[in-house]
Amino acid sequence: MKKTIVTLMLIFLFSHTAIAQNENDPYLNSELSVNERVNDLLSRMTLREKVGQMNQRAGKKYFENVNDTVSHQMLNMLSDLKEGIVGSFLILSEIDESNKLQKIAENSRLKIPFLNAIDAIHGHGWAYGATIFPTSISQASAFNPAAVEKINAATAKEMRATGHHWAFFPYMSVTRDPRFGRVGENYGEDPLLVTRLSVAAIKGLQGDDYGAPDKVIACAKVFLGDGQSINGLNLAPMDISMRTLKEIFLPPAEGCVKAGVRTVMAAHNEINGVPAHADPWLLTELLRDEWGFEGYVISDWQDIERLNTGHRIVDNYKDGVEIAVSAGIDVHMFGDHFVDELVELVEEGKIPESRIDRAVRAILTDKFKMGLFENRYVDKEAAKKILANPEHVQLALETARESIVLLKNENNVLPLSKSLNKILVTGPLANDNALVGDWVHTQPDENIITILEGIEDHVGSELDVEYYNPGDIYDIDEKTISEAVKKSENVDAIVLVVGGNDNRSDKDWTLNPRRKNRTGGENIARADIVLAGMQDDLAKALYKTGKPVIVILINGRPLAVEWISENIPGIIEAWQPGMQGGNAVAEVLFGDYNPSGKLPMTFPRSVGHIPVFYNHRPSTFLRHYTDSKPGFLYEFGFGLSYTTFEYSNLSFTDKVTSGDDVEVKVTITNTGSYSGDEIVLVYLNDEISSVTTPVKKLVAFQRVSLKPDEAKTVTLSIPSIQLALYNREMKQVIEPGDFQVMVGGLIDKFEVVE
Numbered sequence: 192m193k194k195t196i197v198t199l200m201l202i203f204l205f206s207h208t209a210i211a212q213n214e215n216d217p218y219l220n221s222e223l224s225v226n227e228r229v230n231d232l233l234s235r236m237t238l239r240e241k242v243g244q245m246n247q248r249a250g251k252k253y254f255e256n257v258n259d260t261v262s263h264q265m266l267n268m269l270s271d272l273k274e275g276i277v278g279s280f281l282i283l284s285e286i287d288e289s290n291k292l293q294k295i296a297e298n299s300r301l302k303i304p305f306l307n308a309i310d311a312i313h314g315h316g317w318a319y320g321a322t323i324f325p326t327s328i329s330q331a332s333a334f335n336p337a338a339v340e341k342i343n344a345a346t347a348k349e350m351r352a353t354g355h356h357w358a359f360f361p362y363m364s365v366t367r368d369p370r371f372g373r374v375g376e377n378y379g380e381d382p383l384l385v386t387r388l389s390v391a392a393i394k395g396l397q398g399d400d401y402g403a404p405d406k407v408i409a410c411a412k413v414f415l416g417d418g419q420s421i422n423g424l425n426l427a428p429m430d431i432s433m434r435t436l437k438e439i440f441l442p443p444a445e446g447c448v449k450a451g452v453r454t455v456m457a458a459h460n461e462i463n464g465v466p467a468h469a470d471p472w473l474l475t476e477l478l479r480d481e482w483g484f485e486g487y488v489i490s491d492w493q494d495i496e497r498l499n500t501g502h503r504i505v506d507n508y509k510d511g512v513e514i515a516v517s518a519g520i521d522v523h524m525f526g527d528h529f530v531d532e533l534v535e536l537v538e539e540g541k542i543p544e545s546r547i548d549r550a551v552r553a554i555l556t557d558k559f560k561m562g563l564f565e566n567r568y569v570d571k572e573a574a575k576k577i578l579a580n581p582e583h584v585q586l587a588l589e590t591a592r593e594s595i596v597l598l599k600n601e602n603n604v605l606p607l608s609k610s611l612n613k614i615l616v617t618g619p620l621a622n623d624n625a626l627v628g629d630w631v632h633t634q635p636d637e638n639i640i641t642i643l644e645g646i647e648d649h650v651g652s653e654l655d656v657e658y659y660n661p662g663d664i665y666d667i668d669e670k671t672i673s674e675a676v677k678k679s680e681n682v683d684a685i686v687l688v689v690g691g692n693d694n695r696s697d698k699d700w701t702l703n704p705r706r707k708n709r710t711g712g713e714n715i716a717r718a719d720i721v722l723a724g725m726q727d728d729l730a731k732a733l734y735k736t737g738k739p740v741i742v743i744l745i746n747g748r749p750l751a752v753e754w755i756s757e758n759i760p761g762i763i764e765a766w767q768p769g770m771q772g773g774n775a776v777a778e779v780l781f782g783d784y785n786p787s788g789k790l791p792m793t794f795p796r797s798v799g800h801i802p803v804f805y806n807h808r809p810s811t812f813l814r815h816y817t818d819s820k821p822g823f824l825y826e827f828g829f830g831l832s833y834t835t836f837e838y839s840n841l842s843f844t845d846k847v848t849s850g851d852d853v854e855v856k857v858t859i860t861n862t863g864s865y866s867g868d869e870i871v872l873v874y875l876n877d878e879i880s881s882v883t884t885p886v887k888k889l890v891a892f893q894r895v896s897l898k899p900d901e902a903k904t905v906t907l908s909i910p911s912i913q914l915a916l917y918n919r920e921m922k923q924v925i926e927p928g929d930f931q932v933m934v935g936g937l938i939d940k941f942e943v944v945e
């Protein structure tokens with residue numbers, strides 16, 4: 192009897208408590224295959240340890256800096272890590288902290304390293320000293336997938352150098368509301384452009400094998416649809432037809448999955464009444480069953496909690512965990528509640544352990560694939576050689592150049608001549624880090640070239656550059672405006688830098704990096720999209736001086752700059768050109784780089800016009816507002832050059848068999864005196880269709896470089912799927928009939944025959 196009791200006690204002991212591992216355990220043998228190691232490790236894990244892999248915590252430093260209201264969520268973080276129930280971290284921005292926490296993980300029973308995740312949106316922005324590239328909306332203006340791939344490959348290298356393995360990027364939301372704070376993080380309003388650039392970002396981040404030492408796991412977000420909430424606010428409902436979902440918002444997500452993105456982040460918002468975090472159709476039937484996704488889905492920040500506190504579809508958190516994990520959420524982003532609740536749900540039989548195993552298997556696979564058991568620490572000195580290395584900084588300059596859009600150049604007031612005697616540079620953003628956009632840690636001052644610094648470096652030895660700071664965006668007042676006018680008295684031209692500020696990092700990161708006066712960025716939506724504060728008044732006052740005024744816009748959203756667009760002779764949309772932005776803008780300003788960018792998002796004349804997008808239905812503007820000029824301020828695809836391009840010889844087959852791609856040829860000639868790049872945009876219009884279709888939609892694009900008088904004939908292919916529509920039964924079909932092709936002002940048509 193006694194023997195039996197002892198035996199039973201031993202069995203109980205071993206099955207539920209820590210058994211020290213030894214180096215010979217198969218899962219610790221890097222000679223074995225990933226699958227063998229996963230199987231062995233999984234077999235050794237308790238339920239609690241398995242669920243722990245689905246548990247993501249935030250770094251301590253982050254909260255020390257921001258005194259965030261949620262820092263109570265930091266409770267138990269270290270004890271959880273010691274227990275081996277933290278599968279990943281986010282926002283560990285410092286190497287020391289990552290290494291320290293990985294050490295604690297290594298001392299846990301199974302020694303499982305954690306995945307270190309971070310928002311690397313346009314460079315590894317949370318890392319001090321990283322390369323800060325132009326923001327996504329800026330990159331989109333270049334219509335250059337190859338450049339986006341390079342940017343993200345550089346970002347992945349810098350991430351791995353600092354011990355990060357998982358980028359919460361690409362942000363593949365089609366964005367159609369300029370009030371939204373996160374326009375700057377996205378690639379604009381067109382599904383094809385968003386898809387191509389998001390896929391390029393994934394290729395840059397993951398490469399062909401994200402297990403490589405300079406590659407990371409990418410994350411397609413948000414799934415789905417925060418780019419057109421009902422009111423432009425983050426987290427607000429998306430109330431949209433299935434037709435618009437399928438035509439506009441789903442294609443980039445599907446493109447990312449088909450491109451092999453390893454993870455997906457669920458959206459904060461509901462879609463038509465169902466919160467994305469609790470939607471089995473979205474997270475399982477569509478994502479996995481239909482599209483074949485095999486990675487894992489992470490919640491967004493506190494969004495499982497929000498099923499109770501925000502969406503009110505459950506009356507307690509544990510029910511939220513049940514509905515979210517059942518719908519398809521595999522990782523809980525951040526917070527000290529998740530493991531207990533999910534273990535209970537499995538023990539209560541509400542969630543099968545097989546569901547846990549699926550998530551854990553995918554997560555462990557990545558840890559073995561990336562060699563984290565063998566290489567979990569990084570070296571600070573080595574990292575310094577990778578961060579903002581000369582090659583990456585040069586790429587930041589090149590992509591900043593291509594991202595700049597010339598909106599107006601009346602009487603060729605631009606480029607400015609270097610033989611001017613004196614210019615005044617002024618405006619709240621002339622000497623400000625706003626040009627790096629959101630999701631950027633405070634960076635070394637010398638790393639960021641402001642507009643003023645770029646101009647001074649570029650022409651300071653040839654002409655006088657006078658600078659006047661009229662105060663931060665909301666601090667401009669009558670006094671500083673009249674002072675700016677005074678400063679302009681004996682100058683030949685005025686460069687006015689205005690716009691918006693999404694940059695959340697104060698000069699000193701140890702301060703609360705929630706910078707005051709932000710006008711954009713995450714959770715900073717605006718109810719109006721005119722220039723904030725008295726920036727317009729400043730522009731009008733300087734215009735009245737009669738001096739040539741050039742406006743440079745630094746902004747992360749389309750702005751209703753109607754007065755400026757009608758009165759100021761030279762307007763440059765520089766968006767958020769990143770750490771090399773000042774140099775790129777100066778080169779454009781003085782003609783050493785010919786601007787080539789085109790708008791990836793339409794500018795409405797006022798907030799009252801929203802939503803506006805170029806690919807609208809035919810009946811959208813059969814009438815106009817009585818109190819506003821008709822049409823857009825600037826349309827998607829608009830952008831000027833210092834040279835002129837002439838399109839000719841548009842040709843393609845005039846009869847297309849349904850299901851065939853359409854090959855389009857067109858000749859572009861540089862008829863001006865500057866070398867330059869032209870972005871060829873091919874639009875399609877289904878002339879008569881059984882359901883309404885867009886007046887035009889982008890179906891192909893390509894950059895072309897041309898010297899003066901040089902001509903090139905380019906061939907672009909329109910994939911047959913671009914001819915398809917969702918008919919009244921929501922079946923995707925290609926209908927016979929005429930289709931117009933529009934390229935560079937030329938129009939012609941072909942007929943689709945059965």
Ligand code: GLC
Binds near residue numbers: 412491
């Ligand atoms: C935020 C954002 C998401 C980001 C995450 C982690 O809530 O919605 O895009 O990746 O938190 O920082």
